[in-house]
Amino acid sequence: GAGVSQSPSNKVTEKGKDVELRCDPISGHTALYWYRQSLGQGLEFLIYFQGNSAPDKSGLPSDRFSAERTGGSVSTLTIQRTQQEDSAVYLCASSLVGFDNQPQHFGDGTRLSIL
Amino acid sequence: GENVEQHPSTLSVQEGDSAVIKCTYSDSASNYFPWYKQELGKGPQLIIDIRSNVGEKKDQRIAVTLNKTAKHFSLHITETQPEDSAVYFCAASKSGSARQLTFGSGTQLTVLP
Numbered sequence: 672g673a674g675v676s677q678s679p680s681n682k683v684t685e686k687g688k689d690v691e692l693r694c695d696p697i698s699g700h701t702a703l704y705w706y707r708q709s710l711g712q713g714l715e716f717l718i719y720f721q722g723n724s725a726p727d728k729s730g731l732p733s734d735r736f737s738a739e740r741t742g743g744s745v746s747t748l749t750i751q752r753t754q755q756e757d758s759a760v761y762l763c764a765s766s767l768v769g770f771d772n773q774p775q776h777f778g779d780g781t782r783l784s785i786l
Numbered sequence: 787g788e789n790v791e792q793h794p795s796t797l798s799v800q801e802g803d804s805a806v807i808k809c810t811y812s813d814s815a816s817n818y819f820p821w822y823k824q825e826l827g828k829g830p831q832l833i834i835d836i837r838s839n840v841g842e843k844k845d846q847r848i849a850v851t852l853n854k855t856a857k858h859f860s861l862h863i864t865e866t867q868p869e870d871s872a873v874y875f876c877a878a879s880k881s882g883s884a885r886q887l888t889f890g891s892g893t894q895l896t897v898l899p
Binding site: 675702704706712713714715716719721727730762771772774775776777778779780 | 792817818820822827828829830831832835837875877879880881885886887888889890891892
């Protein structure tokens, strides 16, 4: 079946511009996560959506970062007034939800480059 | 918060040999420990996971062990093949409202033919 889909796969933009990154989770997965992977680094949690609950935004690095999830499916991560340190791969993951943690399945990410 | 440390950062083995990657975690409430394989330009792919009520889990050439007392877990790959070459990440999370994964810094595994 279809996996997690992210678009665009690559984005190059100038410092100060706003960018929007899109994530289509696996059908039926009610949990959705955004992570950031800087060059040669591990993955850093950004934000978590679960059903209709308020999102967990505890990982967002600044108020320039925001995300929404419409209709419990597609999610958009927005970065306003981009800075060079925002350059990274932004990864989205989705999972089922149960009493125990469920495996998170990742997309291939959006590689963001800020000039 | 949770902190996950992973060693070694790079590992080279001969084809057919075994590879072992080790991780430690700090939060005793963590109860879910997945391992991911990431190839260049791709997202992380789940290869095996273990829950805190289990000490060991195997899937063909891959096994994971968990020591809750010492708060460490390890990935074992036997009979390594060139296609096993990739970056491997360990991670930890706990049940409840905050289910995000905390990742180790990754291990670049190279299997030499």
